[in-house]
Structure formats: structure tokens, C-alpha cells
Amino acid sequence: MKKANEIDYGSIGFGYIQTPYNVRCYYRDGKWAEIETCTDENLSIHIAATSLHYGQECFEGLKAFRGVDGKVRLFRPTANAERMQRTAQYLQMAVPDTELFVKMCEMAVELNIDYVPPMESNGSMYLRPLLIGTGAQVGVKPANEYLLVIFATPVGPYFKGGMCGINVMVDREHDRAAPRGTGHIKVGGNYGASLISSVEAHNKGFDSVLYLDPREHKYIDECGAANFFAIRGNSYITPASRSILPSITNMSLKQLAADLGMEVEAREVEFSELTTFEEVGACGTAAVITPIASIYDPQTDIKYEYKWVGEKSQKLYDLYRGIQLGSAPDTHNWNMIIDETSKN
Numbered sequence: 001m002k003k004a005n006e007i008d009y010g011s012i013g014f015g016y017i018q019t020p021y022n023v024r025c026y027y028r029d030g031k032w033a034e035i036e037t038c039t040d041e042n043l044s045i046h047i048a049a050t051s052l053h054y055g056q057e058c059f060e061g062l063k064a065f066r067g068v069d070g071k072v073r074l075f076r077p078t079a080n081a082e083r084m085q086r087t088a089q090y091l092q093m094a095v096p097d098t099e100l101f102v103k104m105c106e107m108a109v110e111l112n113i114d115y116v117p118p119m120e121s122n123g124s125m126y127l128r129p130l131l132i133g134t135g136a137q138v139g140v141k142p143a144n145e146y147l148l149v150i151f152a153t154p155v156g157p158y159f160k161g162g163m164c165g166i167n168v169m170v171d172r173e174h175d176r177a178a179p180r181g182t183g184h185i186k187v188g189g190n191y192g193a194s195l196i197s198s199v200e201a202h203n204k205g206f207d208s209v210l211y212l213d214p215r216e217h218k219y220i221d222e223c224g225a226a227n228f229f230a231i232r233g234n235s236y237i238t239p240a241s242r243s244i245l246p247s248i249t250n251m252s253l254k255q256l257a258a259d260l261g262m263e264v265e266a267r268e269v270e271f272s273e274l275t276t277f278e279e280v281g282a283c284g285t286a287a288v289i290t291p292i293a294s295i296y297d298p299q300t301d302i303k304y305e306y307k308w309v310g311e312k313s314q315k316l317y318d319l320y321r322g323i324q325l326g327s328a329p330d331t332h333n334w335n336m337i338i339d340e341t342s343k344n
């Protein structure tokens with residue numbers, strides 16, 4: 001394991017870098033046990049665990065930032081707790097309560113605090129909460145035992161080149177989720193189902209994939225592992241559909257757009273509207289706000305092009321990042337300040 005001060009935080013991408021501790025909590029005999037801290041990166045798991053066979057697996061992603069005042073802030077952990085609860089309920093898993101989830105996130109940051117990248121690097125500490133069915137079943141049934149584990153890893157930009165415009169390809173061959181399936185929750189299976197699209201898009205030289213709604217392929221759904229948004233005039237427009245993951249970044253941007261006096265439209269967005277947008281982008285914890293420079297539709301051979309970084313996207317980005325870094329007022333109380341004195 002590299003020491004915290006041996007990492008060049010300005011040059012890291014979005015990958016796994018080992019940190020000293022992960023945090024675990026087991027659900028057994030109908031209840032969650034005490035939280036454990038662990039230095040081992042590996043899990044020992046039963047060969048018949050439901051997470052391995054029947055997809056009882058879900059995860060979350062959130063970030064902590066070192067800010068302008070040197071303090072470390074964790075962004076909206078409660079919102080991630082609530083989304084994991086919705087996912088766990090759908091998958092018939094044990095549901096971690098908000099207090100447990102947030103406490104474990106806080107511990108994962110505190111225990112690895114030296115690995116939170118310095119502000120100037122533009123990096124952050126990414127937390128990955130993972131909930132898995134560990135109990136054995138052979139019939140298709142929910143497990144009796146679960147594990148919630150959270151690891152922390154320092155990350156840089158998700159897309160190479162960071163805040164520059166990405167080139168996206170419409171996927172006309174595959175859907176990432178079914179119309180009444182699991183697109184609205186964060187199950188690992190959705191990502192397995194999306195790999196073919198992203199690998200094919202990358203092989204063709206694109207940075208990401210634009211998914212259409214799986215029922216009619218008429219509306220815009222999501223952009224890879226991020227939500228899609230567009231700016232037209234003074235409006236912030238973003239798709240709403242049952243097969244889209246409700247992004248916490250997007251939820252925050254909708255609020256900030258309204259705060260800035262913009263109209264917010266969360267609704268079905270027809271693919272044909274692409275010609276009317278001035279700025280388009282992808283947003284998510286990993287993607288932050290990534291402007292989209294072009295969208296290529298292989299069916300028509302049309303490439304839609306956009307200005308980046310557009311003025312309104314930049315304004316939203318500055319405000320959103322300002323709140324995370326403590327340079328803009330946290331008017332909605334989104335940040336949880338990490339107490340570094342409680343490390344040991």
C-alpha cells in the first residue's frame with residue numbers, strides 16, 4: 001500500500017487505490033451487529049451466497065472533499081442512505097438504517113483521512129458502500145445474512161481530461177434496464193448489463209453511451225453511469241422516467257438551478273429535442289458535471305454538437321463545487337463536516 005504522501009493526487013484517475021481501512025457491518029439473526037474496522041481488502045464469502053448467484057447485491061457512491069478552509073466535507077450521505085434503502089427493499093435484502101449507513105461513511109473517511117486528496121489536486125475521496133447477500137441459498141430466495149462494507153479510495157476525474165467535453169454515442173442495440181425493471185435502483189446487475197454498450201462505444205472511439213427509454217426508444221434516458229441534462233434558454237431540462245437512476249447530483253443541480261432563477265423541467269425528453277438544446281451534459285458523483293461536446297446517432301449518421309463549457313453549465317458547476325469545497329454557502333445543509341480529531 002502506498003503511503004498517503006506518496007500519491008500524486010493531481011494525476012490519478014478514477015481507479016482503485018488502497019487505503020488503510022474499510023468498515024464492515026454484518027446482519028445476522030435478524031439484526032445488524034456492531035460496526036467493525038478492517039485492514040483486509042478481501043472478503044471471505046460462502047460459495048452459495050445469494051449475491052454471487054441471484055444478484056442480491058447493490059452499492060452506492062459518494063465523495064468527501066478537502067475544502068478551502070482545510071476541513072473535510074462529506075456530500076449528502078443521507079441521500080445515499082435513502083437510495084440504498086430503496087434498492088435493498090426492492091431486492092428483498094436487509095435494509096441498513098440511515099444512522100448506521102451514515103456512521104459507517106463517516107468512519108470510512110475519518111479512518112483514512114490522510115488519503116483525502118488536497119483541494120488543489122481537484123481530487124476527492126470516493127466512498128463505495130456495498131451491500132451483499134452473504135447467506136447461502138440454492139433455491140431462488142433472499143438470504144438470511146448480509147454484509148454492508150464501505151471502502152474509501154482517492155479519485156481524480158472519471159472521464160480522461162476532466163471538465164472537457166465528451167463524445168457520446170447513442171446505443172440503438174441494447175437497453176441498460178427494462179421499462180418496469182431495476183433501472184431506478186442501484187443494483188450491480190444494471191452495470192453488468194451496460195458493459196457491452198460501453199465497451200463497444202469505447203472501441204469506436206466514444207467516451208460514453210446515451211441510452212434511450214427501453215419502451216419506445218423515443219425519449220432520452222441516461223448517459224452511461226450518469227444522468228443527462230440540457231440547457232435551453234433559461235431552462236434546466238432533465239429526463240424523468242422509471243428506468244433512470246435518481247441521481248443525487250442531478251437532484252442537487254435541479255435545486256441549484258431553481259436557486260439561480262432557472263426554470264427546472266424534469267420530464268420525458270424526446271430524442272428529437274436534441275437539436276433545440278444549447279448545452280448538454282452528464283452529471284453524477286463520479287462524472288460530477290461533464291459537458292457533452294457531441295452525440296452521435298448511428299441510425300441516422302447524425303452528429304449533434306454542443307458548446308462546452310457552456311455558460312449555464314459552468315455557473316452550476318461553480319456553485320455545486322463551491323458548496324462541496326466550502327467556498328459557497330451550504331444553504332441546503334448538504335455537507336457533513338468530518339471531525340478529524342476523532343480519528344483514533
Ligand code: PLP
Pocket residue numbers: 061222224225226227245246247248249250283284285286
Ligand atoms: N445514473 C447511473 C446509472 C449511475 O450509476 C450514477 C452514479 O451513481 C448516476 C446516474 C448518478 O447518480 P449520483 O449523482 O447519485 O452519483
Ligand code: COI
Pocket residue numbers: 060061062225284285286287
Ligand atoms: C457514481 O457516480 O458513484 C457511480 O456509481 C458511477 C460509476 C462509477 C458506477
